[in-house]
Amino acid sequence: MAEDQGGDVNQGKKTRRRGAALERAILQAAAEELAEVGYSNLTMDAVAARAGTSKNVIYRRWPNRAALSVAAYRQMLPTDPKDTPNAGDLRSDALALLNRANDRLSSPAGKILREILSDIQNDPDRVREIHGQLVNVGVAPWLTILARATARGEVGPEALTPRVASVAVDLLRNEYVINGVTKVPASTIIEIVDQIFLPLVRAHR
Structure with missing residues (x-):
């Protein structure tokens, strides 16, 4: 049928x-x-x-x-591995990815996502459901740069998990949903990478 x-x-x-x-x-x-x-x-x-x-x-x-x-x-997110930054060091790649995510979240398409996240924030079950959908796609380039960093000896293989890889973008997304900003400033991007993401992944070395 x-x-x-x-x-x-x-x-x-x-x-x-x-x-x-x-x-x-x-x-x-x-x-x-x-x-x-x-x-x-x-x-x-x-x-x-x-x-x-x-x-x-x-x-x-x-x-x-x-x-x-x-x-x-x-469907709007890039999935081609060739789009993943490859500057030769993890910090540069992480900053490039997070700035790209910031541009996307501040775009008209990103505004739609922010509206969705704001609408469901008081429904824990739906938050988990939607977060799972986002992580499954958005984490791929982060796992790619972490795998390259592992090959260079910058981080250990224990860092290659979706939960660790999604930390930076989760924190960025929170700036939009919780603080209501229209675009996260560059200084905050650097803080997320330098003060949270890099210390976390380098602990697995």
């Missing part, structure tokens, strides 16, 4: 989309809705209409609009 009862019309015939194709269509529709109306005005009905599917199909994949919105946001 086809999953999508909405489908696309192509040359007079309705095309049933399934699996990855259907999910791509839904996430693209969600991203477009978020760009147009923002997270606070996003509705599952509007996403379903734009994607040409049903609301029930969306709910089978994402239980709420926060989960759907974060999934759409994740």
Whole structure:
């Protein structure tokens, strides 16, 4: 049985989309809705209409609009390892990654993420759910620079864990959600790297 009862019309015939194709269509529709109306005005009905599917199909994949919105946001993140900084020392790479994350969080797309995080901050279960989605993608370049630092002898292999690798970005995100800044200043970026991230990972050496 086809999953999508909405489908696309192509040359007079309705095309049933399934699996990855259907999910791509839904996430693209969600991203477009978020760009147009923002997270606070996003509705599952509007996403379903734009994607040409049903609301029930969306709910089978994402239980709420926060989960759907974060999934759409994740599609905007760079995943190509070639995009990962490689200056030859961990501090430079960490500063480059954190500045990149700061630019992203202060962008229009980042504003959407900040709205989501602000909306769910009093719901611990949803915070854990959303944090898990963000860590699974955003941690990859941090693990890459830590692996390179391990090969150079800057840190030990014990530092190569998602929890350690996500510390800097988690602290950066907190500046937006808790302190309500529109962009984190460069001095704070340096403090996060020099006073927290580097001492933490270098303890594993």
